[in-house]
Amino acid sequence: MELNIKKRTGQVIFSEYTRGDAVKKTVTMSRNDILFELKDSKLRGRGGAGFPLSTKWMLTSAAKADEKFLVCNADEGEPGTFKDRVLLIEYPELVFDGMVVGGYTIGARKGIVYLRGEYEYLLRPLEDYLEEMRKDNLLGTNIAGKKGFDFDINIVLGSGAYVCGEETALIESLEGHRGEPRNRPPYPINTGFLGRPTSVNNVETLASVTHIVMKGGAWFAEFGTSKSTGSKLFSVSGDCDKPGVYELPWGTKISELLNKVGARDTKAVQIGGASGFCIPKSQFNRTLAYEDVSTGGSVKIFNESRDMLKVLKNFMEFFVDESCGQCTPCRMGNVKLLEGVEMIEKGQYTFSYINKLKDLGRTMQLASKCGLGQSSPNPFISILENFNDEIFNCGNGGTNGR
């Protein structure tokens, strides 16, 4: 491994923190205090869906069961996302302390990190780190001297399935089944891992919790916009001088981000990974926030030299590969959309058929069982609509076509 580890600085997540501080503070607080702090912070899930964390933990803590679980979703399979890798390598203290806080808040005694198989090289260092935490009494029994507060974390390795980032598919695979999503409801907060209440949280969400416990929900809410509080880690890749992970407050304009990372001649930005939306140059003044361009943090930059049809083909090949095959709209739909892209590539298409495929995409968005099939038509529709000039009219549609 030769990952370049450099000292990062940032306003929220990359701000100063010492291991164990949040845990020691947590055990002096009541569960309700923590929930109120989280409510004040208005922290929303960082995996992309943006569900308010305080609500999720309130419901999980209110659920009655003999056992509850906290799952850290470190199965970031979305193309172009690598912030969790950086957090787990450089800031494991934030993630694991956040899990202990979560365990205390919802009343779980067991935490599970579902680490994607591609990050197998992180397994050993993270297990060593957990062992150190056990030695410092930050895990185990009577944590930080609090009688009756027991919590431990183990790591389960995924085996290369994109769909397992979906929380119910993740739970299925933890239980030793095929990682096929379940119908929701019932939601995991009531019926999750082994049928017990389970809170599934993104790595970055848990890292944010650690800071909120230390500095308060009001402090966190100062950053970002009124509906999207705090800051976000953006995984920037593609055509720019400085790809990498950036911490920026919500509400940052796309053009500001492009400036910061040294992107030139940018034609398009794919926000939210393969399942996200392709934003053309004309919309670069839009803001990154849950209320405008919502994202799990992936930003892919394409410059003028890139062929958008090839980009789209790569995305659709990915979805055909990764569809779990359980429900028909996703299993068949993605294949049909890919065929459509290949038809355009060969010049053997009719506009009426392409329009039918766009309709099919909209049907998939409604009829698919989980987020994979609901979002996989996004790039197909957004790239064909935003770049129809380039793809269908050889770039002449603007003037010559009139």
Place this chain on the structure above:
Amino acid sequence: MLVAEKNALSEEIESYVGKYGNDRSALLMILHEIQKKHRHISDFAQQEVARLLNIHPVEVYSVISFFAFLNSSPKGRNLIRVCQTIACDMQGKTGLVQAIERELGIKVGETTKDNKFTLEYANCLGLCDVGPAMAINDQVFLKLTPEKAVELVSKVK
């Protein structure tokens, strides 16, 4: 398979069950350990896992067939996985793959005659900022050129 080999494999699987427990939720980690050591999960291993976890062997097979990193038929001793997703694609994964293909004399998805290497594509390895990336077994390599990739492959024993 020789009886002695079968017994050794049974013992090995029993030790994994001892480590991760005999509940079905231990299945993924047990399969992962077997896969890591033997590069595949044989029919006999599947039956043993099923017996120890008290589930049907086909349930074990259904999980293996679902996951990209688990396989029931043998592959080469070393697995080369080149990331094919968009960022690595834009940074030159095709040249990388072609160079390795030429050097080993196989195409993507094939295994060399001496059973030393299997070459495959992988979906996003999460190394988009430092691509093109490739994994050899459980190690990852970043910012590769075709030349460097071939050099790394030739160093593998």
